[in-house]
Amino acid sequence: MSQVDTPLVSVCIPLYNSGLYIREAIESVLSQTLTNWELVITDDGSTDGSAEIVSSYSDPRIRYLLNPKRLGAEGNWNRCVNEGRGIYRKLLCHDDRLHPDCLARQVAVFEQSGNESVSLVTAARRIVNPSGKTILTRCWKKRDQMVEGSKAIRQIVRSGTNLIGEPGSALFRASDWNTLNGFSARYPYVIDLDFWFQLLKRGDCFYLAEPLCDFRISAQSWSFQLAKKQSRQFAGLIYETAQSGDSAVSSSDCFVGSCKAKAGALLRHLIYRRVCHANH
Numbered sequence: 001m002s003q004v005d006t007p008l009v010s011v012c013i014p015l016y017n018s019g020l021y022i023r024e025a026i027e028s029v030l031s032q033t034l035t036n037w038e039l040v041i042t043d044d045g046s047t048d049g050s051a052e053i054v055s056s057y058s059d060p061r062i063r064y065l066l067n068p069k070r071l072g073a074e075g076n077w078n079r080c081v082n083e084g085r086g087i088y089r090k091l092l093c094h095d096d097r098l099h100p101d102c103l104a105r106q107v108a109v110f111e112q113s114g115n116e117s118v119s120l121v122t123a124a125r126r127i128v129n130p131s132g133k134t135i136l137t138r139c140w141k142k143r144d145q146m147v148e149g150s151k152a153i154r155q156i157v158r159s160g161t162n163l164i165g166e167p168g169s170a171l172f173r174a175s176d177w178n179t180l181n182g183f184s185a186r187y188p189y190v191i192d193l194d195f196w197f198q199l200l201k202r203g204d205c206f207y208l209a210e211p212l213c214d215f216r217i218s219a220q221s222w223s224f225q226l227a228k229k230q231s232r233q234f235a236g237l238i239y240e241t242a243q244s245g246d247s248a249v250s251s252s253d254c255f256v257g258s259c260k261a262k263a264g265a266l267l268r269h270l271i272y273r274r275v276c277h278a279n280h
Contacts, residue, residue, distance in 0.1 A: 007038040007061070009103050009171070010084025011092055014076040015041050018094035019048040021216065024132070026057060028097040034104035037061060042080040045070050050094075074185035081177060089174050091167040091192075095216045097132075098168060102212040106171040109206045118146065119203025120196060122170045123212035130218040138165070138215075141207050149200035150248045156193070157238045157253045160231075160260025164196045164205070168213040172199055187233040194237055201246060231258070231265035 011029050015022060029039050039062045041054055054064045063083070071079060081089050088107060092098065106121040124139040140163040141147075147155070156163045164170060170192075180198045185191050235258040242249040 005085075007086040008036040009034070009038075009088045009090060009107060010081075010086030010174070011037055011039050011090050011098075011103070012080040012084050013039065013041045013092050013094050014044065014073070014080040015046060015050055015054070015094050016044040016073075016076065017046045017048045017050060019046070019050045019053060021095035021218075022050050022053050024097055025092060025094055026054070026062070028099070029092070030057075030059065031100050032098065032103045033100050034107060037103060038063060038084070038086060040080055040083045041065065042067060042076055042083060044072070044076040072185070073188070074183055074191065077191070078182040081182070084174065087174055088171050089177055090171045092213075093167055093215075095218060096166065096168040097128075097214040097216075099212045099214070103171070105208055105210075105212060109208070110171070110173070115146070115206065117204045118206045119149065119176050120164070120170055120172050120199040121206045121208070122164045123208035124210060125165050125169050125213045125215050126211045128214045128216050130216065132214070132216070134214075135217070137211050139209060139211075140164075141209055143209050145207055147205045147207060149202070149204045152205045153197055153200050153241065153247050154249055154253055156196075157241065157249050157257040158260075160234065160257045160262075160264050162190065162193045162196075164193065165213075166215045167192050168215065170196065176202055187237050189230040189233040190237050193234075197237075197241055197247075231261040234258070234261040234265075 013025055026039065042065045043051055044067050065083060067076065067079065077091060081091055088110060109115055109121045110118060124137060126137050127135045129135055176199055183191050183195050187194060238249065238254045238257050241247050242251060242254050
């Protein structure tokens with residue numbers, strides 16, 4: 001079979017009205033040093049010219065699929081990853097970007113001997129403003145390292161924030177995806193973290209300390225729109241995790257994390273608002 005038929009990685013972009021940024025997202029995938037990938041784009045009924053931008057690309061590794069009806073964020077995210085055919089999967093939001101070595105570095109971790117227990121590979125990321133200028137770099141660890149799954153969950157809970165990062169930060173195995181429940185929007189702001197927890201209950205996390213992707217803050221981004229609700233949703237998820245009985249998270253961990261989440265949400269919302277308004 002050809003490389004297109006058997007991609008090593010499926011990069012999955014669930015699209016909805018991202019005419020401003022979808023070209024940058026696609027170009028960041030085309031620029032990867034690892035070339036054995038496919039790009040799956042599922043369009044949830046865009047009306048802003050996004051489809052025309054995607055259709056301007058002729059690379060056979062790009063597959064564009066228009067949803068027959070509106071699925072919403074949760075449905076579109078899940079359909080996009082389900083449509084992938086690669087051994088590894090990455091969901092990339094339509095306004096974010098990958099750095100050129102992202103796929104190569106993350107796949108290498110999975111394929112290195114001794115890393116069979118790893119279910120999630122993630123990396124530091126840059127936070128950028130609407131025009132793509134770097135605001136800050138978010139890091140979890142100072143060096144590359146493996147973190148046991150249960151310890152990673154507890155560290156995330158106590159930090160009050162998503163240390164793994166947004167979807168573009170993470171790479172996971174298709175085999176794990178096929179055994180889990182996919183993305184759930186019952187807590188929309190932490191839809192990605194909820195799935196990271198599922199993966200970390202199955203295996204370990206490998207963290208790469210070099211930034212390998214960009215997360216864009218814009219007035220159109222889901223994160224900006226939900227910023228006021230984020231601490232409440234984070235608290236809901238971590239208390240649910242503690243009560244599930246299959247994690248090492250305690251009620252005291254949740255209390256610490258909830259307090260930090262409230263403070264962090266307020267600061268983040270102020271930063272988002274200032275950055276987005278500065279670009280108008």
